[in-house]
Amino acid sequence: MTPVRGKNQSKSTIALILIDVINHFEFPDGDRILRQALLIRNNLTRLKARATAAGIPTIYVNDNFGDWRSEKSALLDYCLRPAARGAKFVEAVCPEEEDYFVLKPMHSAFYQTPLEVLLQYLGTTVLILAGLTTNSCITCTAHDANMRNFELFVPSDCSASRTVDEHRKAIQHLKAMTKARTNKSNSLQFDRLIHQLR
Numbered sequence: 508m509t510p511v512r513g514k515n516q517s518k519s520t521i522a523l524i525l526i527d528v529i530n531h532f533e534f535p536d537g538d539r540i541l542r543q544a545l546l547i548r549n550n551l552t553r554l555k556a557r558a559t560a561a562g563i564p565t566i567y568v569n570d571n572f573g574d575w576r577s578e579k580s581a582l583l584d585y586c587l588r589p590a591a592r593g594a595k596f597v598e599a600v601c602p603e604e605e606d607y608f609v610l611k612p613m614h615s616a617f618y619q620t621p622l623e624v625l626l627q628y629l630g631t632t633v634l635i636l637a638g639l640t641t642n643s644c645i646t647c648t649a650h651d652a653n654m655r656n657f658e659l660f661v662p663s664d665c666s667a668s669r670t671v672d673e674h675r676k677a678i679q680h681l682k683a684m685t686k687a688r689t690n691k692s693n694s695l696q697f698d699r700l701i702h703q704l705r
Contacts, residue, residue, distance in 0.1 A: 520704045521697070522631045523558045523565045525551070526616055526638035526645055528600045531572065531586050532593040536669050541593050543667035543674070544639060548599050550664045551637060554692045555600070561697035564629065566607040568616035570644070579608045615647040623655065633658040633704065635695070636687075637665035642677035653685040662692035 528551065532541045555565055571577045579602070586597045602608055611620045626634075634657045636645050645666050652659055661681050668674040681687045 517628075518630045519562065519564050520631060521558075521563045521633045521635065521700065522626060522629060523555060523563055523635045523637065524616060524622075524648070525555070525565060525567050525600065526636065526648060527568075527570050527640070528638045529567065529569045529582055529586050529597055529602075530593050530639060531591060532596075537592065539669040540640060540667065541596060543669065543671070544593070544596050547665055547667050548596055550662075550692055551600050554635075554637060554662065554665050554695070557695075557697060558635070559603075561701065563635075563697060564605075564607060565602070566609060566622070566625065567602050568609045568611055568620065568622060568648075571610045571612055575612075577610065579610075582610075613647075614644045615651045616644070617648065617651040617655070626657075631657075633660070633700070635660045635662065637662060637692075639666065640668045641666040641674045641681075642668045646677055646681060649681050649685045649687055653687075659685055659687035660695060661687040661689050662695065663689045664691045 532538065558565060569582065583601065585591065587594055607625060609620050609622050611618065616622050634652050636649055636659065638645065645661065649659055649661060661678065663678050666674065668677060678689050682689045
């Protein structure tokens with residue numbers, strides 16, 4: 508099945524998963540991660556815009572940061588407030604009305620979340636993973652996705668860790684252990700990929 512545009516979108520073989528990009532960065536090493544996140548901000552916004560133009564849905568999967576009463580609007584309000592440490596990053600990558608939003612309690616986007624059910628509903632077989640952090644939540648999600656037989660893309664310029672070295676090692680691990688394709692995001696040719704999946 509091919510992606511379709513519009514509010515009533517119901518099927519797409521490909522989905523873009525943005526992990527933990529709605530972030531307050533108020534934890535140990537938050538400043539270090541924010542510095543690296545700001546370096547990939549423009550790449551993330553371009554990747555999402557290209558995916559949207561191709562009719563590919565974006566699914567935000569975000570940590571609840573231990574707040575079990577949290578939900579999308581409360582998290583956004585907190586992370587976008589004037590005093591928020593990462594507001595400049597978050598404001599660039601905010602979800603749109605047509606995007607999906609899933610809260611997760613732990614590292615993997617699949618653990619105790621409705622993500623797998625949503626992907627089944629969409630008919631998705633290919634995932635593009637991006638966001639924070641490469642060596643933690645993206646790696647855990649990639650392994651869970653691999654066990655569920657999803658085809659994986661993890662563009663190397665659309666995720667970040669505390670350091671460039673941590674990120675680089677995680678990308679190498681993902682390429683070797685999950686068979687994820689890790690080329691830079693501008694190498695993702697959505698029209699060609701969609702055509703191949705028909």
